[in-house]
Each structure stands twice: as C-alpha cells, then as structure tokens.
Amino acid sequence: MFAENSDHGAAKLPVTPRMATLAPASSPSEAPPALNSTASTDEVLALMRTLIDLRMSPVRQLMEKVTKHSSMLHVDVLMLIYHLAKISGGGIFEIGSFLGGSAIAAAQGARASGVRKKLLTVEPGGQLKNHRLASRNIFKDLKKNLDRFGVAGDVTAINGYSYDESTIATVRQAFAPGEVGFFIFDADDQVGRDLNCYGDLLADDCWVVIDDYVGTSEKAGPTRAAVDPFIDAGKLVTLGYYGWSTWVGRWRKIL
Numbered sequence: 001m002f003a004e005n006s007d008h009g010a011a012k013l014p015v016t017p018r019m020a021t022l023a024p025a026s027s028p029s030e031a032p033p034a035l036n037s038t039a040s041t042d043e044v045l046a047l048m049r050t051l052i053d054l055r056m057s058p059v060r061q062l063m064e065k066v067t068k069h070s071s072m073l074h075v076d077v078l079m080l081i082y083h084l085a086k087i088s089g090g091g092i093f094e095i096g097s098f099l100g101g102s103a104i105a106a107a108q109g110a111r112a113s114g115v116r117k118k119l120l121t122v123e124p125g126g127q128l129k130n131h132r133l134a135s136r137n138i139f140k141d142l143k144k145n146l147d148r149f150g151v152a153g154d155v156t157a158i159n160g161y162s163y164d165e166s167t168i169a170t171v172r173q174a175f176a177p178g179e180v181g182f183f184i185f186d187a188d189d190q191v192g193r194d195l196n197c198y199g200d201l202l203a204d205d206c207w208v209v210i211d212d213y214v215g216t217s218e219k220a221g222p223t224r225a226a227v228d229p230f231i232d233a234g235k236l237v238t239l240g241y242y243g244w245s246t247w248v249g250r251w252r253k254i255l
C-alpha cells in the first residue's frame with residue numbers, strides 16, 4: 001500500500017496525441033493504451049506546456065519542499081495537481097492523503113485561483129516504517145503538515161477509509177451530485193470501487209488524477225485493470241501520464 005513509486009529509472013512512456021483507442025496491454029510493464037478517441041490533442045499539449053512553464057516558476061520550489069517533507073508523488077504531478085486545483089471549478093475531493101503532499105499542492109493551487117474551494121481528503125491513518133517519510137501516526141502528521149504549509153483551514157481531512165459508511169456519509173453531505181471539479185485518487189489499488197461509489201459527485205469534465213496507473217509497482221496492474229473499463233466506456237478520458245506512474249484525464253458523465 002505504501003510502496004513508494006520506484007520506477008524512476010524506467011523508460012519514459014511516449015505521450016502520443018494519437019486519436020485511436022488500442023486494446024489494453026496485458027501487463028503493467030507494457031505500454032498503456034493510447035489516448036481515447038474523445039481526448040483533445042489541444043488539451044493534452046496544453047497540459048504538457050503548462051508543466052514546462054510551472055517547472056520554471058516559483059511553484060516548482062514550493063512543490064519541491066512539499067514532496068521532500070510530505071509526498072510520495074513526483075514533483076511534476078504535484079505541480080499538475082496545483083494547476084488543476086487552480087483552474088478547476090467546483091470542489092476538490094481526494095482519496096489517500098498520507099502525509100498531505102497532494103492535498104497541500106491542491107490547496108495551494110485552489111488558493112492561487114482566488115476562489116474559495118471546498119477541499120476534502122480521506123485518510124485512514126496508521127503508521128509507516130522504514131521509509132524516508134516514515135510516520136508513527138499518519139493522520140496526526142497529515143494535520144501537522146497541513147498546518148506547516150499554511151493550508152489547515154483550507155482542507156477538511158476525514159479520518160477513515162473511502163469505503164467506510166461514515167466517510168461516504170460525510171463526503172455526500174459535503175458535495176452535491178456533480179459538484180466535484182477535481183478528483184484525486186492515490187490510495188489503494190481499488191479506484192474502480194471509489195469511482196463507482198462517488199462517480200455521481202463528479203462534474204461532467206471533472207479533472208481526474210489517478211496514481212499508480214503506469215509502471216511496475218504492485219498497484220499498477222490492478223489500477224489499470226480498474227481504470228481501463230472506464231476508459232473503454234468513455235467515462236474516463238486520458239490526457240497523459242506524468243511523474244513516476246500517474247494517469248491524468250477527465251471524467252465524462254455518460255447518461
């Protein structure tokens with residue numbers, strides 16, 4: 001569950017603006033399917049271009065600090081989360097906060113938009129040993145980090161699993177159907193469970209970030225097996241792969 005993405009040296013996967021849908025590869029080490037037919041090449045290129053601009057901006061220094069102290073995600077992914085939180089409308093909903101890196105990036109991006117955005121993150125807590133981000137009390141350290149980066153007042157952290165009845169009730173109380181404009185999943189390998197549970201809360205065109213889609217980590221195979229049917233059904237639109245293993249795209253409401 002906590003294995004840090006370790007495929008740093010893996011060959012970079014080409015992000016091609018191809019418009020055809022290919023059959024999913026049978027193992028996580030094979031190339032992922034190409035962008036689906038509804039992906040906009042302009043949007044894919046705009047995201048890549050934005051990332052280059054962010055790499056040369058002060059946001060990069062901030063996100064490097066965030067990743068050093070509190071995130072397992074690649075700094076490119078944190079910068080994209082910052083960007084998507086800034087440009088997306090509606091609320092932001094994250095599953096799997098760990099020590100808060102991605103939530104801090106999202107909160108900083110939301111703040112940069114100048115618009116107050118509801119931001120909920122779900123984390124059961126526990127402990128992590130033998131890791132550069134080891135923690136004896138993950139939920140307590142998450143709260144500390146939100147405070148340390150000055151976003152404690154911007155983020156509601158829910159202590160529980162995404163599938164707990166109490167979590168589901170709290171999230172459904174916070175967000176009306178279609179209210180979430182940005183969804184981040186970086187938890188276990190069961191993203192399909194949570195898309196099925198919370199999909200109605202996501203706006204049409206909601207931005208979506210799902211970690212562990214690409215690469216050779218043990219979560220990658222099940223994550224791809226969960227995500228690809230949503231892509232095939234047209235409910236998730238792929239816009240790129242970033243960092244060590246992260247899928248970026250949009251949610252489409254199919255009635």
Ligand SMILES: C[S@@+](CC[C@H](N)C(=O)[O-])C[C@H]1O[C@@H](n2cnc3c(N)ncnc32)[C@H](O)[C@@H]1O
Pocket residue numbers: 001002070071072073095096097098099100101102103122123124125126138160161162163186187188
């Ligand atoms: C890879 S870490 C998240 C990393 C974090 N997003 C970051 O920026 O570093 C995965 C986290 O998901 C949490 N988790 C696992 N299953 C979960 C679930 N069903 N609901 C919510 N959180 C979950 C784990 O406790 C763990 O802290």
